[in-house]
Amino acid sequence: MGEVLSEVKRGSPEEWQRRLETLAPELLDELSVHKEPEKGLPALEGAENGVVMRFAPNPNGPPTLGSARGIIVNSEYVKKYGGKFIIRFDDTDPVKKRPMPEAYGWYLEDCEWLDARPDEVIIASERVPLYYEVAEELIRRGGAYICRCEQAVFKEHKEKGIPCVHRDQTPEENLELWQKMLDGGFSEGQAVLRVKTDMHHKDPAIRDWPAARIVTAPHPMVGTRYRVWPLLDFESAIEDHLLKTTHILRGKDLADSGARQKYLYKQMGWTYPRVIHWGRIKIHQFGSFSTSKLRAAIEAGEYTGWDDPRVPTVRAMRCRGIRPEALRKFMIDLGVGETDISISMDSIYAENRKLIDADSNRYFFVWNPVALEIEGDVPALARAPLHPAVARGFREIPAGNKIFVCQSDLAALKVGDRVRLKDLCNVEVTGLEPARALFAGREPEKKMKIIHWAPQNGVAVRVLRPDGADEGIGEAGIADELGRVVQFERYGFVRINRLGDPITAYFTHK
RNA sequence: GCUCCGGUAGUGUAGUCCGGUCAAUCAUUCCGGCCUUUCGAGCCGAAGACUCGGGUUCAAAUCCCGGCCGGAGCACCA
Structure with a gap:
């Protein structure tokens, strides 16, 4: 090796170039070809035959710029590979994330405006029976149980990695208790459906997670039709399977969901979609924006409404004359990194200025x-x-x-x-x-x-x-x-x- | 506390998988200059980065180990 290198050192670059020309001219071509950076979004693995992707908001307010990123990037991948773009409303908490009936339409409107018309719209609150079916099947297969521990008690069990007494109930017992949950035999907080994972999993966040709980408050869309509501990980896991989702774009805050849901998938014999995580997005001019905080500020009269120019919603951008193409280009250029980012509206403005200058x-x-x-x-x-x-x-x-x-x-x-x-x-x-x-x-x-x-x-x-x-x-x-x-x-x-x-x-x- | 994930110019981003084409891409911002009956647009130019320390190697932004910093999860929220 050392010999070869000292020989290399002796020759001039020109000399070596000549030798390469005679030996392997095709390699020389390769040298001069600069890898062109791929324009747009990074390639998705396993997308060759088309993709099914979904954006799954909670309709507790109109889309914000954060939602816009989800809508745009998901829909862009579907445009790129062909397939299906789905909007799925994960509206399964009637109380803590109470849905706003108007917001469902707002999402659809803003999608349309963003040139991201969904091929399918799913509303979780209308599909609760489907989740019940899976719950029962999972219980039959021994993959879930009705846990009657108090929340704090289970938390302690989880931290210590010890199973609770309910974990060993037979499927028959669990089925009976599940029926009792549905029938009103338990009141709120007295019982919860739990998916069995591994109480010794090294990450406590993965251990036996809750799948459904009792909520008696009426849901804004379906009223009191259901008293047992699925939690996000359960609803989302089932829907992603039913919808034949191929790729999930998921915020880093939900990074553990995959590990949790895979236990359910394994038990049911389903195949888990590919998952890509992305970091949180913050905007200098607005700070971080949570829909619930915005909602509170609007209700308190701090802003004139959801399209107030001081607010980071898609409708506000619309009213301010930001073009959807500017937003799309910007969001696509951001890519799908896992780092949390803090961006400036200046970049969106610059994009927009190019579009509107000649027309204004x-x-x-x-x-x-x-x-x-x-x-x-x-x-x-x-x-x-x-x-x-x-x-x-x-x-x-x-x-x-x-x-x-x-x-x-x-x-x-x-x-x-x-x-x-x-x-x-x-x-x-x-x-x-x-x-x-x-x-x-x-x-x-x-x-x-x-x-x-x-x-x-x-x-x-x-x-x-x-x-x-x-x-x-x-x-x-x-x-x-x-x-x-x-x-x-x-x-x-x-x-x-x-x-x-x-x-x-x-x-x-x- | 336990677990997971990140760290390239002011801000984003490409490159990291498969080490050499990287004295590191592009955009935006900032600063000069030109042009213009707008402080807009356009043109030209400049500045600006691989988190740190070790290791492996002829060669490290890229691989390995450790530190530091940041984020996230551990809800009967999404």
């Missing part, structure tokens, strides 16, 4: 307006392009000797300064309190500071931002842009959401 008409909006009197021959009408680069025509803005400018622009000026009023004329400042100026020519001059302005009879505009609100005056044409995204020059992009006095716009981004 430009308008003047003056925030914190201050009146400016101009002496001289100011044109009565300004003609400004709707877009600086795309020929889409012009907007006409009444001007004249009295207009409005931003207080902050005025504050940066002093008497004697010359400034360009965009698309109108030049002026020379002659006074500040009150603000006065003198007409100073119509032709633009190089290097002159340029500010925008608003007409005396403009429309009142209120911009709601994630970080507050701005009020001011805009040109009248803004009223023609309801529902569209426009750019307020030198301010940023906004979506015109409501006409009226004032017109309400949601801030999109700079």
